[in-house]
Amino acid sequence: MTTENSRTTENSRTTGNNQNTGNSGGGTPEIEVRGLHKSFGDNEVLRGIDLEIASGEVVCVIGPSGSGKSTLLRCVNLLEEPTRGQVFVGGTEVTDPDVDIDAVRRRIGMVFQQFNLFPHLTVTDNLVLPQRRVLGRDKEAAAEVAAENLRRVGLSEKAAAYPGSLSGGQQQRVAIARALAMGPEVMLFDEPTSALDPELVGDVLAVMRMLADEGMTMMVVTHEMSFAREVADRVVFMDGGVVVEEGAPERVIGNPAHDRTRHFLSRLLDPAMAQVQEGTPDGPDESP
C-alpha cells in the first residue's frame, strides 16, 4: 500500500529518486489535502478528502463521472474554492485566504480536457506570452524556453501555426508544453485525453510518460487504465466524493478490495458485461 513498495517493485524508471519517501515518509509532501469538502449549492461533491502526493510521485485519480475527481484536482490550484479543509502545495497553504494565489499557481502546471489554448495566438506565442506577462522573462529568454518545450513534446515544426489548425492531440501537447514553459514543480492533468480521437491518445500519453520518467510530480485524473497501470506510482479510486481505496496500480486495478472499485473497473473494461452483472441479485454493492 505504501509508495515505496510500488516504486521498488514496479518502477525501474525511478533512478535516484531516493528523496521520494512517499506519503508515509518524513519529507514534506508536494501536495497535501486535508479534510477537503466542496459543495455546489446543496450538492456536496467532495465529502472529506485526505491525500498526500510526494515529490516526484505520479498519482492517477480514477472513478466514475460525478465522483468529484475533477473537482478535487481543481481545488489543488484553487480553480474551485473548497468549502472546508486545507490544501498545501510545496509546503504553502493554498487555502490560506492571505496567500498570493497567482504566485502559487505559477508553480502548478495544469492541463485541461479541452486544451484551452489561446486561439488568437500562434503556438509559440501561447508559450511566450504567459512567461513574459507572468514571469517577466524577456523576449529572447521566453522564446528559447518555448522552443525547448515544443521540442520536448515533438512539435517544433508547428511553432508558427495557430491552434485551430492543429489536431486535438497536437493541441494537447502544446498545452502541456505551455504549462511546462512556466517551470512548474507539479503538473495537474484533468482528463487530458478524454476529448481526443482514440488514435491521437497515444502521442499525448507518451509525452506524459516522458514527464513521469523525468521525475515530475503529477496528479492525473484519467480514464486511461493502461496508463494508470503502467505509469502511476499510486492509483486513487474515488466515488461519491470520497476516496474509496488507494494503492499500487497493480493492486487497485488488478485486485481491487472494494466492490465499488470492482464494479467501476468492470464497467470500464467491459461495459456489456457490467450490465449483465448489474442485473444479477448479488451484483455490485451500491451502498454508500
Place this chain on the structure above:
Amino acid sequence: MSEAGTRVQPRRKGLSRRRKRAVSQGVQYAVFVAALVALGLTADWEQLRNQFAQVDLAERMFPDIITLALKNTVLYTLSGFVFGLVLGVVVALMRLSSVGPYRWLAGVYIEIFRGLPALLIFIFVGVAVPLAFPGTEIPGGTYGKVALALGLVAAAYMAETIRAGIQAVPKGQMEAARSLGFSHGRAMVSIIIPQAFRIVIPPLTNELVLLFKDSSLVLFLGVTLEERELSKFGRDLASETANSTPILVAGLCYLLVTIPLGFVVRRLETKAGKATK
C-alpha cells in the same frame, strides 16, 4: 375543390396551382410598370431636374464638401467612436464586475443613454451644460462636445456589445490563464479582451455606421463655418440658393461611406461565422 379532389380529377376546370402563381406574378409586374409609367408621365421633369440636379450648383460645392464637410463628419464620427469605445469597455467591465455597485451603476448608465434620443443628448451637452455651469469649457471646442455627446450615446450600446463579446469567450480561456498565474485583470487584458474584440468587430463597425449618421446632429450645436459637416453644409447651401441639389449631393457623400462600410460589416460577419465553425 379540395386538393384531394383536384388530384382525383386532374385539371378538369380552372387553372393549375403553378399557372395561378404565374398569372398573379404577371399582374403584380404589370401594376408596377403601369405605376412607373404614370409617374414618368405626370412628373414635372424640368422642375425636378432644376431642384435636385443642377450640375453647376453641384460643381460649386466641390472641393469644400469633401475637404471641409466630409472631413469634419469623419473627424466627429471618429472622435465620438474612440471616446465611446473607451467608455464602453469600462462600462462593460463594470457590468461584469463582482462588485455590486459597479454592476448597478453600469446598468443604470446603459438604460439611461439607450433610452434617450441622441438629439436630446446633443442639446444637453451643447446648451444645457453651458447654461447650467457658465464658464465651464469642454476641452476641444466643438470637436470635444461632439465626441462627448456621440461617445456618451455610443458607449451605452457598445458596452452591451462588448459585454456579450467578453461572455462569448469560453470560460476555459480564463481558467487556463489563471492556472498559468495570470491575475484576473491581466488575463482580461492579455487573453480575454483581445478575443472578445474579434467577436465584436462586426457589430462595432455597425455602430460606426450609426455614429457616422448621428454626427449630423452637430447641426444643433451651433458651429462655425470651418466646423460644418455634411448635413449643415448641405442645408446652408440649400437655403442660400433656394435649391435642393446640395442636399442630394450631401446625401450621396454619406452613402459613399456608409455603403462600403456596410459591405465590410457583411464580409466580416460571414468571415466570423466561418471562423467559429
